[in-house]
Amino acid sequence: MKKQSYFLIILLIMLTVSAGCSNNGYKSADSEQAKELVDQGVTVIDVRTELEYQQGHIESSQLISFSELAEKAEKWSKDKKILIVCASGSRSGAAAQMLAEKGYTEVYNLIGGLYQWPYGLVK
Numbered sequence: 001m002k003k004q005s006y007f008l009i010i011l012l013i014m015l016t017v018s019a020g021c022s023n024n025g026y027k028s029a030d031s032e033q034a035k036e037l038v039d040q041g042v043t044v045i046d047v048r049t050e051l052e053y054q055q056g057h058i059e060s061s062q063l064i065s066f067s068e069l070a071e072k073a074e075k076w077s078k079d080k081k082i083l084i085v086c087a088s089g090s091r092s093g094a095a096a097q098m099l100a101e102k103g104y105t106e107v108y109n110l111i112g113g114l115y116q117w118p119y120g121l122v123k
Helices: 003-020 031-039 050-055 066-073 090-101
Strands: 027-029 043-046 082-085 107-110
Touching (some): 027 031, 031 082, 066 090, 082 090
Parallel strands (some): 027 107, 082 107
């Protein structure tokens, strides 16, 4: 099997597992739900690297590295509506979990990350 096939299989397994797991305080959003949130003005936090962000990101997103997120989030209201994104949904899931554990109640993770985002990215 080619590398691309392995990647797709692993991605599908991850999506299936993540869809069936408890979110422990944050909500999962597929690309359609996330787009609705973006259109409503949700705060979009991108936890990828600066290089990844420069290669393409959701227009209204803010780049905040995972390591800086906890400190920056302390200034936000606990009921602030936040959509966390990354490339695949893994880093953003960890970030969403961390925010939920700190008491944030309106945290969403983009399932499948920007790999699943069909609405275009800006550079």
